Each structure stands twice: as C-alpha cells, then as structure tokens.
Amino acid sequence: xxxxxxxxxxxxxxxxxxxxxxxxxxxxxxxxxxxxxxxxxxxxxxxxxxxxxxxxxxxxxxxxxxxxxxxxxxxxxxxxxxxxxxxxxxxxxxx
Amino acid sequence: xxxxxxxxxxxxxxxxxxxxxxxxxxxxxxxxxxxxxxxxxxxxxxxxxxxxxxxxxxxxxxxxxxxxxxxxxxxxxxxxxxxxxxxxxxxxxxxxxxxxxxxxxxxxxxxxxxxxxxxxxxxxxxxxxxxxxxxxxxxxxxxxxxxxxxxxxxxxxxxxxxxxxxxxxxxxxxxxxxxxxxxxxxxxxxxxxxxxxxxxxxxxxxxxxxxxxxxxxxxxxxxxxxxxxxxxxxxxxxxxxxxxxxxxxxxxxxxxxxxxxxxxxxxxxxxxxxxxxxxxxxxxxxxxxxxxxxxxxxxxxxxxxxxxxxxxxxxxxxxxxxxxxxxxxxxxxxxxxxxxxxxxxxxxxxxxxxxxxxxxxxxxxxxxxxxxxxxxxxxxxxxxxxxxxxxxxxxxxxxxxxxxxxxxxxxxxxxxxxxxxxxxxxxxxxxxxxxxxxxxxxxxxxxxxxxxxxxxxxxxxxxxxxxxxxxxxxxxxxx
Numbered sequence: 001x002x003x004x005x006x007x008x009x010x011x012x013x014x015x016x017x018x019x020x021x022x023x024x025x026x027x028x029x030x031x032x033x034x035x036x037x038x039x040x041x042x043x044x045x046x047x048x049x050x051x052x053x054x055x056x057x058x059x060x061x062x063x064x065x066x067x068x069x070x071x072x073x074x075x076x077x078x079x080x081x082x083x084x085x086x087x088x089x090x091x092x093x094x095x
Numbered sequence: 096x097x098x099x100x101x102x103x104x105x106x107x108x109x110x111x112x113x114x115x116x117x118x119x120x121x122x123x124x125x126x127x128x129x130x131x132x133x134x135x136x137x138x139x140x141x142x143x144x145x146x147x148x149x150x151x152x153x154x155x156x157x158x159x160x161x162x163x164x165x166x167x168x169x170x171x172x173x174x175x176x177x178x179x180x181x182x183x184x185x186x187x188x189x190x191x192x193x194x195x196x197x198x199x200x201x202x203x204x205x206x207x208x209x210x211x212x213x214x215x216x217x218x219x220x221x222x223x224x225x226x227x228x229x230x231x232x233x234x235x236x237x238x239x240x241x242x243x244x245x246x247x248x249x250x251x252x253x254x255x256x257x258x259x260x261x262x263x264x265x266x267x268x269x270x271x272x273x274x275x276x277x278x279x280x281x282x283x284x285x286x287x288x289x290x291x292x293x294x295x296x297x298x299x300x301x302x303x304x305x306x307x308x309x310x311x312x313x314x315x316x317x318x319x320x321x322x323x324x325x326x327x328x329x330x331x332x333x334x335x336x337x338x339x340x341x342x343x344x345x346x347x348x349x350x351x352x353x354x355x356x357x358x359x360x361x362x363x364x365x366x367x368x369x370x371x372x373x374x375x376x377x378x379x380x381x382x383x384x385x386x387x388x389x390x391x392x393x394x395x396x397x398x399x400x401x402x403x404x405x406x407x408x409x410x411x412x413x414x415x416x417x418x419x420x421x422x423x424x425x426x427x428x429x430x431x432x433x434x435x436x437x438x439x440x441x442x443x444x445x446x447x448x449x450x451x452x453x454x455x456x457x458x459x460x461x462x463x464x465x466x467x468x469x470x471x472x473x474x475x476x477x478x479x480x481x482x483x484x485x486x487x488x489x490x491x492x493x494x495x496x497x498x499x500x501x502x503x504x505x506x507x508x509x510x511x512x513x514x515x516x517x518x519x520x521x522x523x524x525x526x527x528x529x530x531x532x533x534x535x536x537x538x539x540x541x542x543x544x545x546x547x548x549x550x551x552x553x554x555x556x557x558x559x560x561x562x563x564x565x566x567x568x569x570x571x572x573x574x
Contacts, residue, residue: 002382053369060376060377063236067115068115070136071136073220079143084236087238090237091234
C-alpha cells in the first residue's frame with residue numbers, strides 16, 4: 001500500500017496544508033507506512049469480536065430542550081481576528 | 096425524436112422546531128434576532144468544548160421517521176464530515192453517516208391526475224446546520240446564529256418522474272412536517288431546503304444516466320422551473336450527440352437560469368469518521384413507544400377516511416386535510432351536528448375558509464367553534480333562521496364569541512314562519528305596487544322574485560322565503 005505524490009497533494013489540499021516538495025516525499029513515506037500497518041491489522045479475523053469504535057457501553061446522554069445563554073457577543077467576538085457589524089470578517093473564499 | 100422521461104431524486108434539509116440547538120443550549124430560532132445573538136463556545140467551535148445531544152431533536156426525528164414509514168434503528172451513531180468553509184467554525188459538521196437514526200421509508204403522493212407515486216427514502220439522518228456568510232465588498236461577514244440548528248436530512252430514491260411530481264413531494268412533505276409538529280416548514284425562512292438530482296433516459300429504460308445536481312431550489316415554483324429547464328437542456332445535449340456531465344448547478348430564481356458551480360468534494364474527500372465526542376445513541380423500545388404514542392393519524396390516512404366514512408368527494412377531503420387543525424375542526428363539527436357531513440364541508444369550504452384566509456388565522460383560533468357551527472346549521476335546518484341569516488351569524492359569532500342561539504334571540508333574527516304575519520306584509524306590498532301586480536297578472540311572472548324581495552326587505556330578511564312565495568302566489572294568482 002504505497003501512496004502516490006498526487007494523493008499526498010490531494011490530502012494536503014483537503015487539510016489546507018501547503019507542503020514543500022521535500023515534505024511531500026517525507027509524508028508520502030510516513031503515510032504509506034501507516035497504511036501498511038493498518039492493512040496488516042485488517043488481516044486479522046475480527047468477525048467474532050464486537051465492534052469497539054467506542055469503548056463505552058451504549059448509553060443515552062441527553063440534554064433537555066431548555067434555552068440558556070452563555071458568553072456575551074463581545075466575549076465571543078474578542079476571538080475574531082477582525083469583526084464588523086456584529087459579525088466575523090474573513091477574507092474572500094477561495095476561487 | 097426519442098421519447099424521454101425525467102428521473103429525479105430530491106435531497107431535503109428540514110429544520111426541526113426545537114427550542115434549542117442540537118448540541119448546545121443556544122436558542123435555535125434566530126429569525127428575528129440580529130447576527131451572532133444565539134451563539135456560545137460549543138456552536139462557534141471554541142477549543143475544548145463538548146457537544147451534548149438535545150433529547151427533543153431525537154424525539155422529533157423519531158416522529159418524522161415513523162411518519163415516513165422508516166425503521167428507527169435501536170442504535171445509531173454520529174460522525175464527523177470534514178471540510179473547510181468559513182461558515183463552519185469547527186472545520187467539520189457533526190452528522191450521521193452509515194448508522195443513522197432510521198432506515199428505509201416512503202411517502203405516497205396522490206397526483207391530481209389520479210395516480211399515486213410512491214417515493215422511497217434512501218437516507219434519513221440528524222445533523223447540525225452551518226452558519227451564514229454574506230459578501231461585504233471584497234471580504235465576507237459571518238453570522239453563526241444558524242450554526243448547530245437541528246436538521247434532518249432526507250434523501251429520496253430516483254423515483255420521481257416529472258417536475259410536477261417533485262413539486263408534489265415538497266407540498267406533501269411540508270404538509271406532513273406541520274401536521275406532526277416537527278418543523279414550521281416555511282420554505283421562505285429556509286426551514287425546508289431542497290437540492291434536486293436530475294437525469295433523463297428513454298421512456299421505459301431501467302438504467303440510470305449521469306445526473307446533474309441542482310442546488311438551492313428553495314420554493315415549490317423553483318423546483319418545478321429548475322427541473323424543467325435542466326431536463327430540456329439535457330434532452331437538447333443528448334439529441335445533439337453530447338454526453339451529460341455530472342455537474343453541480345445552481346438555480347438563480349430571479350433570472351430563471353441555471354449556473355454551473357465549482358465542483359465540490361467527492362464523498363471520500365469528506366473523510367467521515369465516528370464523532371469521538373458523542374456516545375452512540377441507543378433507542379429503547381420503551382422510549383420509542385412513548386414518543387410514537389404522540390404520532391397523530393397522518394394526513395393521507397385521514398384524507399382516505401374522510402372520503403370513506405363521511406362520503407366526501409376527493410376534492411373536499413383533500414382541502415379539509417390540508418392542515419391538521421382544519422381537519423380536527425371539521426370532524427368536531429360533524430360530530431356536534433349529527434347531520435350530513437357534506438353540508439358541514441360546504442359551509443367550511445365556502446365560508447369559514449374565506450374567513451380564515453382573510454384574517455390569516457388557523458381553524459383553532461376561530462371564535463366560531465365547531466359546536467357553534469353545528470348550532471347554526473341546526474338553526475337553519477329547523478327553519479329558525481334562513482340560510483342567508485345563518486351565514487351572517489358566522490361573522491357575528493366570530494366577532495362576539497357569543498352562542499348563535501343567544502344572538503338570534505338578542506337581535507330578533509328568528510325567521511317569521513307565522514302565516515298571518517307574512518300575509519299582512521304581502522298584502523301591504525301588493526297595495527303599494529299596483530303596476531307590478533298588473534304586469535304580473537298580465538303574464539310577467541318573473542316579477543315573483545321582486546315581490547319576494549320586497550317582502551323580505553320589509554321583514555328585515557326574517558321571513559321564511561318559501562312561505563312568503565306561497566302566500567304571494569295565492570294572492571296574485573287570483574287574477
């Protein structure tokens with residue numbers, strides 16, 4: 001299971017990462033090694049083992065439908081690099 | 096030219112009408128609030144926060160699933176759908192992917208031309224909405240009020256065969272959502288949003304051709320127009336020997352044109368994985384039974400029952416079951432009245448619906464209760480008041496909230512059925528109108544209506560019209 005450079009570039013683009021040629025090659029090797037390891041795990045017969053995407057038993061943790069206020073607008077906007085008219089201001093979207 | 100058929104599947108996003116958002120306690124409905132009023136660390140994706148699922152979202156989702164005849168799953172999971180966009184502060188949307196709330200399901204569409212189209216449901220899951228962005232010069236402003244508002248996404252199979260059927264799907268879905276009380280389903284407010292997948296094929300073929308996806312068809316008219324435009328375009332392309340490419344298109348409602356959008360991520364690009372911050376969602380039989388006990392008789396079932404049990408024409412049954420409280424009103428009135436249900440239907444459809452439309456109220460807000468409507472019908476049946484007084488009573492009761500019988504007594508509206516009283520007034524009219532009497536006796540019998548009108552006028556509408564006519568005929572006929 002070996003990744004191509006194009007696949008690494010595609011994944012980097014989805015994660016909005018800009019990689020140098022040297023990084024692309026390094027990550028290609030590292031990610032390929034991880035995938036190979038996962039492929040080895042897949043050889044195991046797990047048909048008799050219950051799925052463990054979570055180690056916690058199924059249990060409902062639910063919240064009542066009661067409104068509550070939290071931080072103020074000023075507190076939240078304080079985290080915005082730029083704001084205007086009560087809103088977060090961001091650069092134009094790509095393309 | 097080949098005879099083509101259109102193949103359509105619809106993806107709808109339904110905003111549930113819970114009080115709070117799906118994973119935090121912010122108010123969900125921000126329609127009247129300024130930007131960024133109902134936000135908190137959870138829905139704006141601040142580091143270290145944890146989502147907690149709103150019980151009411153699950154219960155409304157269960158009601159909708161049951162109303163769509165879908166199978167509610169004993170355990171379902173939430174997943175992360177990863178993509179970057181400024182309206183999604185966390186960098187992922189919490190949704191459900193392979194193990195969602197419900198499986199299967201269908202909606203039947205009785206079409207106006209007589210056949211029923213059954214539309215299968217391929218996907219039904221819960222998820223959170225994203226925020227809103229708007230252009231401000233060269234930059235964009237972001238309002239996170241809508242972030243975390245609960246949605247159910249529902250995707251149909253490629254089962255619809257015309258723009259009319261697609262429109263009918265939205266009409267019936269909107270009716271159902273309001274009926275079971277899970278969404279306000281106001282398309283103008285974005286409570287019910289729709290994307291359409293469209294392809295064409297030779298009529299009768301059983302394969303699917305490449306489809307295009309039309310985004311933003313957010314009104315019944317838009318669905319109809321956009322699909323018709325796109326199907327016509329595809330037919331032109333195929334007839335010209337070109338292939339249909341799997342474009343994503345956007346419908347510009349104002350200009351009435353489709354525009355090609357930049358291609359979006361493919362499904363694999365979303366890198367779905369189980370949401371690690373939420374537990375699985377087990378739904379026990381006890382919980383399911385308790386919630387589904389609140390599911391009312393569905394609109395199409397009630398429509399069929401109205402036709403069968405009350406002998407109503409399809410047209411009446413369709414209108415009376417358009418809204419749940421209108422159909423409840425009708426049924427309560429039929430029971431209180433005990434007479435012919437069609438008579439109740441006529442009064443409702445002719446008079447009460449106009450009152451509702453004129454004042455923008457729903458049937459449960461009328462001061463003319465079903466019991467008062469029944470009382471008015473009985474007063475007319477017993478000849479206590481005539482039909483036009485009965486109709487006038489509707490407005491009087493609706494203004495005052497008083498019982499019809501009390502108004503009849505107070506205002507002396509009871510019809511005069513006393514022969515001698517009417518006879519005296521008839522004699523008076525004849526004495527005052529010698530010319531008309533002469534014309535009538537000379538053969539102009541159409542004047543009868545005028546004579547009856549004169550008598551009614553003198554008696555302020557209270558005479559029993561058939562009695563008045565009989566006495567007039569008797570006294571005039573002698574000539």
